[in-house]
Amino acid sequence: xxxxxxxxxxxxxxxxxxxxxxxxxxxxxxxxxxxxxxxxxxxxxxxxxxxxxxxxxxxxxxxxxxxxxxxxxxxxxxxxxxxxxxxxxxxxxxxxxxxxxxxxxxxxxxxxxxxxxxxxxxxxxxxxxxxxxxxxxxxxxxxxxxxxxxxxxxxxxxxxxxxxxxxxxxxxxxxxxxxxxxxxxxxxxxxxxxxxxxxxxxxxxxxxxxxxxxxxxxxxxxxxxxxxxxxxxxxxxxxxxxxxxxxxxxxxx
Amino acid sequence: xxxxxxxxxxxxxxxxxxxxxxxxxxxxxxxxxxxxxxxxxxxxxxxxxxxxxxxxxxxxxxxxxx
Numbered sequence: 001x002x003x004x005x006x007x008x009x010x011x012x013x014x015x016x017x018x019x020x021x022x023x024x025x026x027x028x029x030x031x032x033x034x035x036x037x038x039x040x041x042x043x044x045x046x047x048x049x050x051x052x053x054x055x056x057x058x059x060x061x062x063x064x065x066x067x068x069x070x071x072x073x074x075x076x077x078x079x080x081x082x083x084x085x086x087x088x089x090x091x092x093x094x095x096x097x098x099x100x101x102x103x104x105x106x107x108x109x110x111x112x113x114x115x116x117x118x119x120x121x122x123x124x125x126x127x128x129x130x131x132x133x134x135x136x137x138x139x140x141x142x143x144x145x146x147x148x149x150x151x152x153x154x155x156x157x158x159x160x161x162x163x164x165x166x167x168x169x170x171x172x173x174x175x176x177x178x179x180x181x182x183x184x185x186x187x188x189x190x191x192x193x194x195x196x197x198x199x200x201x202x203x204x205x206x207x208x209x210x211x212x213x214x215x216x217x218x219x220x221x222x223x224x225x226x227x228x229x230x231x232x233x234x235x236x237x238x239x240x241x242x243x244x245x246x247x248x249x250x251x252x253x
Numbered sequence: 254x255x256x257x258x259x260x261x262x263x264x265x266x267x268x269x270x271x272x273x274x275x276x277x278x279x280x281x282x283x284x285x286x287x288x289x290x291x292x293x294x295x296x297x298x299x300x301x302x303x304x305x306x307x308x309x310x311x312x313x314x315x316x317x318x319x
Contacts, residue, residue: 019318043317044285046258046310053283054316069317083312086292087285094318154319181319203319 003231005199007176008091008124008145010063014038015193016223017065017178019203020054021155027207028057034216035206041065041094044083065126067094072107074114081118093118094148095127104154108135112142119143128180131165136173146175148201151192152182155204159188163195170196186215186222193226194234256308266305271298274311285312 004011017039018031031037040062042054058064066084071077074097081093095118097110111127112135118125124145129135131149139147149166152158159182160166170177176198183189189200200223209215255265265273270293274281286293287310293301303309 020316021318023316041318042314044312045315045317047279047284047313053280054314055283064314065318066314067318082292083285083287086294087283087312087314201319 003227005176007126010092010124012038012063015199015227016189016219017041017199017201018206019201021203022207023054023057023203024207025057026212027203030213030216031206032059032062034213035220037062039063039065041067041201043067043069044080044087045070063092064088064090065092065094067096067128068114069096069098071097071114072099073097074110074117077110077114078117081114081123085123091122091124093123093125095125098128106130106150108132111135112138115139115142115144126178131162131169133165133168133172136169140173140175144175146178146198147173148178148180150181151179151188152184154181156182157184157205157208158182159184160192163191166192166197167195186218188222189219190222190226190229193223194229195226196230197226199223254305255303256306258309258311265303265307265309268303269299270301270303270309273303274298279311283313286310287312 005015014036016035016037018037019041042064066088068077068080071080077095077097084093095114097107098104099107106128108129111129115125115127119142126146126148127139127144128148136147149169152161178199178201179192179197180201183200183202184205206212206215254261254263270286289308
């Protein structure tokens, strides 16, 4: 049976989502063709006549996931979501409410408020949060399609700093848990997927690699390896002693 | 003056949004227009004329995220 990721009734075979904050043709091409990304996030900003539009880089079969970055309150995020829907023609919205400029920490309470409003308006809301079980439950009650906890602050490549808190969300929350920030290496993507995360989102880790296409492929393999390991069910751990793996009888002396 | 993305633009007064975007060489398919806080849908661009003191926001997708 095919292993699909379902978000708001839409299905995807890929569990790697690309952020496009640091983008180039090479990065988008690598993410789509080597990392097999089917979802790419984008931000909304005022037009600049000189800039080439990012949409010209995006293959048609890729789902655009607009974000509300730049929003510092629920009200601003709702406005940005409305603009995004008009532009993309789709209901997907990656909800980000980030008043803090130093650590880029999301405001969980404002995020819940915006989720309530947007879900009622028919958006497929994918909120970015600091991993917290109570907030995640409130998000689900408010109609969130996923919960997207940060692994480490945005753009840091620091890996699974919030690992234990993310594990609680994976164990207790029924909507997809998508790891949203901080994943710096394919091994960390694999570890998160092996824990039971439903997908990984990354950008900086690929964009700042020396060989982008090769790193994109490494991320695909990492995500796939972790997913298969999760589905397979990792073997048990023996806390003390050892278990012989060769026969203890029939030894030649 | 019409305030376009925060900047005063005198020559925008009296133009409809469609014409204004074409003169600015803004790709119509890639822009969302907000006039005085309200989104203007694409089919309404030709029927919406810009008036003095209007506040026009022209928004598009840019690279963004992680």
